Amino acid sequence: MIFNLIRYQLLTILLVMGSFSFAQTEYNYHQLKLNQAIEIGLQNNKKLQIRTLQTNVSELIEDDLKNEKLPDVNFHTGFHVLSNINQYEDGLLKSSTKYKVPREQYDFTLSAEIPIYLGGKLKNEEKKAEIETDISKLRTKKDERELRMQIITAYLQVLHLHEQQSLLLDKIHEDSINIKQVKSFQKNGLVTYNEVLRTELQLSNHKMSFTELANDIAIIEHQIKTLIALPAEQELEIDTTDLFTNTTQIGFVDELILEAFEKNENLQIAKEDLHLKEIDKKIIKSNILPRITADGEYGLSYPNFMFFPPQENLYRFGKVGINIVMPLSNLYKNKQKMLIADRSISIAKLEIEEREEQLTHDVFVANRKLEESIEKIEIAREAITQAKENYRIVKTKYANKLSLITELIDADNVYLETQSNLISLEINKQLKYYQLQYVIGNL
Secondary structure, X not given: OHHHHHHHHHHHOOOOOOOOOOOOOOOOOOOEOHHHHHHHHHHHOHHHHHHHHHHHHHHHHHHHHHHOOOOEEEEEEXXXXXXXXXXXXXXOOOOOEEEOOOXXXXXXXXXXXXXXXXXXXXHHHHHHHHHHHHHXXXXXXXXXXXXXXXHHHHHHHHHHHXXXXXXXHHHHHHHHXXXXXXXXXXXXXXXXXXXXXXXXXXXXXXXXXXXXXXXXXXXHHHHHHHHOOOOOOOOOOXXXXXOOOOOOOOOOHXXXXXXXXXXXXHHHHHHHHHHHHHHHHHXXXXXXXXXXXXXXXXXXXXXXXXXXXXXXOOEEEEEEEEEEEOOOOHHHXXXXXXXXXXXXXXXXXXXXXXXXXXXXXXXXXXXXHHHHHHHHHHHHHHHHHHHHHHHHHHHHHHHOOOOOHHHHHHHHHHHHHHHHHHHHHHHHHHHHHHHHHHHHOOO
16 A cells, blocks of 8 residues: 555654753643754754863863963972082092082972974964864754754654545545445445445555554654653654745755855865864974074072082072074974875865765755655646546446446545655655755755
8 A cells, every 4th residue: 555655665764863861841742843842952962962062172172272372380399418529530540539518409490481483383283273173063063953854854754644644534534435335335236245345445454554654653753752852751742833934946056056065064174174284284394493482490509509519508590591493303304294294185175176076966966856846746736636536437437336346446546645645745845945955054
């Protein structure tokens, strides 16, 4: 039967959904609208919570790198027990001159070092951290949109099943009327008992399909509970009244592609990754540049080792200055690193081009599928008109005993199939609309 096919098609496209915890929120779970379900899902989804924490870590790393510009300040104090000094004026093999020194040594020193220029390394590390934060936010946004699409898809599936159920209820009612008519014919000897059995079997099949659809609704609603992190014991009935939007004005595909280039997170992430690779190259370049720091030191020390022999005096000292370091070895060590950086940049550029090409194709396909679904609906409506008329004619002929019960059942099934097909196409059109918006980045 057509409903068995629909059933299995719906169940096979159920999205993979993990287990999430429940956040206490006041909602009417017996009439849960789509926007409410999305809101609950965005609050409770563990993956999104992890993304938020990852973004927070990236922001903290940004702040930490800013602290690298601050001076390094150290305080040192020490205490030592000293031996006397033996000085060998005439060499180690000759006797030495012994100088007495104070037995104790201690000092108190405060020092500071301030980075002035490190080849632009700190500045580029800060930029890199900012970009990584932006990437983390983009990934969060992408995951949020994926969750929205999953919830919307599940809601459309439930709506589809409800519409099929409504259609079956009408058919079950009609089957009951037909059975009464056939039984009347059988009592008058116009038909055999076999025809009564065939009409009753038709009713049984429709009732069985209705039951299967009811179970499928329960399964998908349970999947929705899992998706938005509701506990299993939470009763849930969803409201599908706000699912449909205007899908007639879908725009020109070239405009949609340009919009997708601006909004699609995967493409934006690829571009940000290129920026990271370019900054990595700048950091590698900075390895061959001089490093300039300013430092200062102030302290107290005992004894005075500024003179020889050491004097038993406490003295204080201080100094300020500039340090310049030239990493000469990096002039030859950096060569391969620069080649690696260049190759990484080339790869990142190609990945951007690849994603643009794929995104162009995805938008084209999504737009074309939406247009196709709209065209199919018009054809399906014509088919319903034809099937309805055929069913009317066959039903009239059967009432006048000019056709067989099998012909009536076949005509009824064809009519039911066309009605069911139109429902599927209407839902599919709305799904294709949402899929197009998702690909573009609007959802």
